[in-house]
Amino acid sequence: MAAVLGPLQLRLAPPDYAVTLTRGMLVVQLPPEKLLETVKLLKSEFHFDLFLDVTAIDWLPKAPRFEVVYHFYSTSHFVRIRLKTPVPDADPTVDSLVSLYGAAGIMERECHDMYGIGFRGNADLRPILLYEGFVGHPLRKDYPKLQEQPLVPYRK
Amino acid sequence: MARTSTPIPIQSVGGKSAAFEYLTTKKDELVGWARKFSLFPYPFVTACCAMEFMAVSSSPYDTDRFGAALPRFSPRQADLLMVVGTVTHKQAPVLYKVYEQMCEPKWVMAFGVCATSGGFYQNYAAVQGIDRIIPVDVYVPGCPPRPEMVIDGIMQLQDKIARSRHPIISKDF
Numbered sequence: 001m002a003a004v005l006g007p008l009q010l011r012l013a014p015p016d017y018a019v020t021l022t023r024g025m026l027v028v029q030l031p032p033e034k035l036l037e038t039v040k041l042l043k044s045e046f047h048f049d050l051f052l053d054v055t056a057i058d059w060l061p062k063a064p065r066f067e068v069v070y071h072f073y074s075t076s077h078f079v080r081i082r083l084k085t086p087v088p089d090a091d092p093t094v095d096s097l098v099s100l101y102g103a104a105g106i107m108e109r110e111c112h113d114m115y116g117i118g119f120r121g122n123a124d125l126r127p128i129l130l131y132e133g134f135v136g137h138p139l140r141k142d143y144p145k146l147q148e149q150p151l152v153p154y155r156k
Numbered sequence: 157m158a159r160t161s162t163p164i165p166i167q168s169v170g171g172k173s174a175a176f177e178y179l180t181t182k183k184d185e186l187v188g189w190a191r192k193f194s195l196f197p198y199p200f201v202t203a204c205c206a207m208e209f210m211a212v213s214s215s216p217y218d219t220d221r222f223g224a225a226l227p228r229f230s231p232r233q234a235d236l237l238m239v240v241g242t243v244t245h246k247q248a249p250v251l252y253k254v255y256e257q258m259c260e261p262k263w264v265m266a267f268g269v270c271a272t273s274g275g276f277y278q279n280y281a282a283v284q285g286i287d288r289i290i291p292v293d294v295y296v297p298g299c300p301p302r303p304e305m306v307i308d309g310i311m312q313l314q315d316k317i318a319r320s321r322h323p324i325i326s327k328d329f
Contacts, residue, residue, distance in 0.1 A: 129246075130246070131245070131246045138279070138280040138281070143280065145278075145279065146278065146279075147280060148245065148280060148283075148284075149245060149280065150245050150248065150283070150288075151245055151246070151248055151249050152248040152249055152251075152252045152289050154288045154289070155287070155288060155289065155290075155291070
């Protein structure tokens with residue numbers, strides 16, 4: 001375990017944060033209101049300067065339904081960290097990280113495509129992998145597995 | 157018993173004489189022979205089957221033997237549309253447009269199992285076979301197909317071209 005994670009764990013204290021260690025990676029569960037300030041802390045004080053990914057998990061029968069998952073990497077400490085924040089089905093919105101990481105914009109667009117997660121502060125949430133006119137979000141559990149939305153009418 | 161020789165009447169089909177039909181058949185053979193050895197492929201390459209396409213079009217397998225060696229990167233100059241790889245719904249309008257831009261006569265080869273039937277992709281994204289969008293003449297399954305299979309597909313397409321009619325000349329011949 002990298003040396004930076006000890007001081008970091010002290011800063012991420014309960015009750016807001018729940019920190020576990022999974023396969024050598026620090027996993028932090030936090031409420032969505034705390035997301036932006038936590039990432040600011042990670043970036044400014046702990047040098048997590050590389051935004052790796054944002055994706056979501058759809059726990060359909062459960063509530064809150066979604067969990068938005070972030071990964072960061074520190075190029076000076078050579079360590080990764082994972083943030084997870086729950087998001088309800090009624091208003092699946094979290095704060096955008098575009099103000100901190102430019103790369104977040106495109107990945108948030110993909111997450112918005114696939115899961116319908118809204119990102120407050122990201123002005124450009126056009127479809128990136130899907131196309132204009134696609135109805136629904138295909139990686140949600142309630143999207144029918146075989147439902148196609150063809151752009152070209154089928155023959156016959 | 158004396159044989160009565162009745163002359164066989166030369167039947168005219170659709171107002172045309174039998175001689176016309178004979179010459180048309182010979183003309184179809186000639187044009188078919190010429191066309192089957194001058195297939196200019198347009199590779200519509202979308203996915204990993206491209207590697208196998210490169211292998212089959214390189215010198216060890218020598219598709220020049222079948223006149224199908226020279227890829228034309230304009231659909232207007234091509235006769236054979238080789239759809240190599242997975243076609244998604246987002247890409248389907250592009251494929252359709254490329255097919256529409258090709259001049260008659262044109263043939264389509266579905267190269268690989270994804271172009272043939274969607275392959276192992278059955279979800280919101282993949283077209284379940286390009287024959288849902290455009291007509292296909294020869295299917296080459298495989299993930300990816302061996303070069304021998306592709307060459308076999310080209311030869312089957314050549315047979316199909318040689319056997320089919322080629323109405324390039326008007327009804328007045």
